Amino acid sequence: MVQTPAILFFRRMFRRKLVLAAFIVLAVIVLMALLAPWISPYEPTSIKIIRRLKPPGELNWLGTDEFGRDILSRIIYGARASLGIGFAVVLVSMTVGTLFGLLAGYFRSLDGLVMRFVDAMMALPDILLAIFLVAVLGASAFNVVLALSIVYTPRVIRVVRASTLVVRELPFVEAARALGVSTRRILSVHILLNVASPVLVQATFIFAYAVLAEAGLSFLGAGVPPEVPTWGTMIASGQQYADSSFWVVLFPGLAIVLAALSLQVVGDGLRDMLDPKLRKTL
Amino acid sequence: MDTPHLLSIKGLEVRFRTEDGEVTPVRGVTLSVAAGETVALVGESGSGKSVTSLATMGLLPRPAGRVSGGQILFRRRSGEVTDLVTLPLPELRKLRGSEIAMIFQEPMTSLNPVLTVGEQIAESVRLHMGIGHGAALRRAEEMLGLVEIPNARDRIHEYPHQMSGGMRQRVMIALAMSCNPALLIADEPTTALDVTIQAQILALIARLQRDLGMGVLFITHNLGVVAEVADRVTVMYAGQVVETGSVKDIFQAPRHPYTSALLNCLPARARHREDGRRVVQSIPGSVEFVKEGCSFAPRCTLAADICRTGAVTLDDETERSVRCLRWREVLA
Amino acid sequence: MWLKLGQRLVSLMIVMFLVATMVFFLTRLAPGDPAALMLGDQATAEDIAQLRQVYGLDKPILVQFVLWLKEIASGNLGHSIFLQRPVIQAIAERAEPTFFLALFSVTIAALVGIPAGIVSAVWRGRPVDQIVSGLAMLAANIPSFWLGLIFIQLFAVRLGWFPVAGYGEPGAPFVERLAHLALPATVLGIVNSALIVRFTRASLLDVLSDDYVRTARSKGLSEARVVLRHAFGNALVPIVTVVALTAALLVGGAIVTETVFGLPGIGNLVVSAVLRRDYPVIQGALIVVAAVYVLINLLTDIIYTLADPRVRY
Ligand SMILES: Nc1ncnc2c1ncn2[C@@H]1O[C@H](COP(=O)(O)OP(=O)(O)OP(=O)(O)O)[C@@H](O)[C@H]1O
Ligand code: SF4
Ligand SMILES: [Mg+2]
Numbered sequence: 001m002v003q004t005p006a007i008l009f010f011r012r013m014f015r016r017k018l019v020l021a022a023f024i025v026l027a028v029i030v031l032m033a034l035l036a037p038w039i040s041p042y043e044p045t046s047i048k049i050i051r052r053l054k055p056p057g058e059l060n061w062l063g064t065d066e067f068g069r070d071i072l073s074r075i076i077y078g079a080r081a082s083l084g085i086g087f088a089v090v091l092v093s094m095t096v097g098t099l100f101g102l103l104a105g106y107f108r109s110l111d112g113l114v115m116r117f118v119d120a121m122m123a124l125p126d127i128l129l130a131i132f133l134v135a136v137l138g139a140s141a142f143n144v145v146l147a148l149s150i151v152y153t154p155r156v157i158r159v160v161r162a163s164t165l166v167v168r169e170l171p172f173v174e175a176a177r178a179l180g181v182s183t184r185r186i187l188s189v190h191i192l193l194n195v196a197s198p199v200l201v202q203a204t205f206i207f208a209y210a211v212l213a214e215a216g217l218s219f220l221g222a223g224v225p226p227e228v229p230t231w232g233t234m235i236a237s238g239q240q241y242a243d244s245s246f247w248v249v250l251f252p253g254l255a256i257v258l259a260a261l262s263l264q265v266v267g268d269g270l271r272d273m274l275d276p277k278l279r280k281t282l
Numbered sequence: 283m284d285t286p287h288l289l290s291i292k293g294l295e296v297r298f299r300t301e302d303g304e305v306t307p308v309r310g311v312t313l314s315v316a317a318g319e320t321v322a323l324v325g326e327s328g329s330g331k332s333v334t335s336l337a338t339m340g341l342l343p344r345p346a347g348r349v350s351g352g353q354i355l356f357r358r359r360s361g362e363v364t365d366l367v368t369l370p371l372p373e374l375r376k377l378r379g380s381e382i383a384m385i386f387q388e389p390m391t392s393l394n395p396v397l398t399v400g401e402q403i404a405e406s407v408r409l410h411m412g413i414g415h416g417a418a419l420r421r422a423e424e425m426l427g428l429v430e431i432p433n434a435r436d437r438i439h440e441y442p443h444q445m446s447g448g449m450r451q452r453v454m455i456a457l458a459m460s461c462n463p464a465l466l467i468a469d470e471p472t473t474a475l476d477v478t479i480q481a482q483i484l485a486l487i488a489r490l491q492r493d494l495g496m497g498v499l500f501i502t503h504n505l506g507v508v509a510e511v512a513d514r515v516t517v518m519y520a521g522q523v524v525e526t527g528s529v530k531d532i533f534q535a536p537r538h539p540y541t542s543a544l545l546n547c548l549p550a551r552a553r554h555r556e557d558g559r560r561v562v563q564s565i566p567g568s569v570e571f572v573k574e575g576c577s578f579a580p581r582c583t584l585a586a587d588i589c590r591t592g593a594v595t596l597d598d599e600t601e602r603s604v605r606c607l608r609w610r611e612v613l614a
Numbered sequence: 615m616w617l618k619l620g621q622r623l624v625s626l627m628i629v630m631f632l633v634a635t636m637v638f639f640l641t642r643l644a645p646g647d648p649a650a651l652m653l654g655d656q657a658t659a660e661d662i663a664q665l666r667q668v669y670g671l672d673k674p675i676l677v678q679f680v681l682w683l684k685e686i687a688s689g690n691l692g693h694s695i696f697l698q699r700p701v702i703q704a705i706a707e708r709a710e711p712t713f714f715l716a717l718f719s720v721t722i723a724a725l726v727g728i729p730a731g732i733v734s735a736v737w738r739g740r741p742v743d744q745i746v747s748g749l750a751m752l753a754a755n756i757p758s759f760w761l762g763l764i765f766i767q768l769f770a771v772r773l774g775w776f777p778v779a780g781y782g783e784p785g786a787p788f789v790e791r792l793a794h795l796a797l798p799a800t801v802l803g804i805v806n807s808a809l810i811v812r813f814t815r816a817s818l819l820d821v822l823s824d825d826y827v828r829t830a831r832s833k834g835l836s837e838a839r840v841v842l843r844h845a846f847g848n849a850l851v852p853i854v855t856v857v858a859l860t861a862a863l864l865v866g867g868a869i870v871t872e873t874v875f876g877l878p879g880i881g882n883l884v885v886s887a888v889l890r891r892d893y894p895v896i897q898g899a900l901i902v903v904a905a906v907y908v909l910i911n912l913l914t915d916i917i918y919t920l921a922d923p924r925v926r927y
Contacts, residue, residue: 253760
């Protein structure tokens, strides 16, 4: 077999069985979300009152909810919303966070101001800041993405700034500067490439946090509208039936745990591989 | 051997598991220390001196390092001779600090920053001498006096960071000596200190050794120091012992080409220099891994074909040994 | 030492100022007239105009901001028309459950997390480490409201060991309060122990390779003493930091758990304020939560300064 860097990369990454397992789980969930219309046994929104709150069985593998909707189908469709929101949060917070992190790390004059703002935002618990922002912006999927992106951007700024502070002192940056390479190019090519790996690791973690936070917001009624099936809204609307029909709450929660956990494990695996120094400690 | 030595290391081999496979930094080290004797262990950086001493204490970093061969025989106070390699850890702990003590290379970091020096000495004393806290603290105070720290009564309540490097190394010595060990392993106790302090510490160790009759394994780069403190010398190169002999023999008639090279680059002032590394580094070339023949061959001016293929063993005469096929020619 | 604390104090005040700024201006992003929002649907145009004047809402926004800051600095967090009382009073009434919940949760998290982290570090790479690290990872990724629902089902509904929800009658004895807090505190303790496990493990591993640990071993000390007295003593700073941080973030971060368990705490207050768009309460709660966070940070710094011999002298 040809040993391309990509193959070597995955070989090393999956040396730990757990990371491989997590990656497979994640891939299955993502595929589920992408192929939802083809693989889900029922329409997620088709109501069948006579079959309401049926326990897991042959017709509905994971049971039905209070409107007789198939829970498995809703979990499959819920993956679309939950992962979609999580992924959008990752994209936005990575982009904005990387930009500000680079600027703060590279230009001393901006550092103080940016980092004080980061400190201020981190003085508020994630969920509190998120619910405040949603309250201000209005509850919609778009605003949930916006709010969670604002909540997680400071983490990215911290990571990128820390790496930038290190990288900017490296000889090749000095050399580029001496050769007259423009600051913009130094930042966008030389430094960005070198801070990419911690950012990538952070991205998987934020993905996991965002999936958890979205569920929390939906549960509080301050997230996406309750009629959109996400894992969070499923638990929220099902909780009053939990006494008699545990499955309405149990399975969507398991989906959240599985998705968040496998993201974390994959992120951990990435970090171990990209930064061998950290392996021994964290 | 008619009188069994206090410490007798035989064919010690140590391996480390690392990211890039296994390494063997100590490959068959044989040396001995008699009671009341100071043996210097010399060799350039990386030759395996510290690893040898840590193996003796059972303090190899775990789980990466392990003793993979040989014996470390130690004669206990009871007269019984035990192999420290196979001794169960709880038994070994009883010897550590009480019968065998060690002073480390790094005085600045070897003391616990959040405990007072008095507590650190008293802790050991209480454990091994079975006395109460108050008595142990008085013993700590006495020990600080013994290592010539003024105001011992007050200074037992100080923290390490309040002391200079020289003072901390005195504390380390006090700590090591606090339970009257039979064997002291001093791993480059003065390398990190400046010249005048270095001389004081050396004199201190020599005096305590004389007064208390300990055996001392004194590890150093610095041949100048060796002449001052040691009775006998063991020279290491790339994880092996290449020569052993009395100080007089080694200095006047070195048999191994490495030993003579070391002595040749010892300038007259080296005696007063603290930086042993410099002396050793002036031998051209650097340590290479050799599969076959003599480890020193790549850097040896006398290397011949036979050195690269033949089996080079430590020819073990009593009290004088050398690992060289052509040592007779060195002498010539 | 005092200089360092002084600098810290200044930077924490700046953080507080920025939090207040963010809270003020972000609230103004909300669609609609703040006065109309405050009064609710039934308000008449005159009511709204009058309120605008009372609150100075007709002045330029920067003037409003300065006035608002002044009020906050003097401890006045505004008035909630919905609750018909000052915001500070509304928060104070809700503080008790939140305080005890945070206290018990962080205690459980520390009691579970620190020993687990120590075990994991001492036997790193061994099965016990893998199990502990795996469980910590799991705990960090369980949504607390879901775990809460499951606990309610198991321990309250099915087994009947604990009350299902709420905080007991007003004036109920403390033991009854404890019964109400047990489940939510356990849930939050489990979820928050994950970070403490990781930090304890990491900082202990960090110091276990230090030279003085080797010295301690060379004295013949037992491994337990080496780890607990010599290594742990030096690993304490990051561990205490993360425990304090966890406590600080629990004060406003237990929103979801408070809601699940129907605890009338600050989180609960915020959720109902959000659903009613009662902005003075939301703003006030954010300010108070940030202030508690800042104070706990300052307190931790002071404790270090007093406790660490390297800083003290
Ligand atoms: N923890 C470790 N893991 C892997 N290899 C190690 C470890 N400690 C030591 N070694 C290897 O053992 C060799 C010998 O090291 P050692 O510290 O004994 O040298 P030394 O003779 O004491 O040198 P110095 O004079 O610099 O103290 C080194 O080349 C090093 O590569
Ligand atoms: S055996 Fe040969 S190469 Fe080795 S030291 Fe002796 S003369 Fe030099
Ligand atoms: Mg050494």
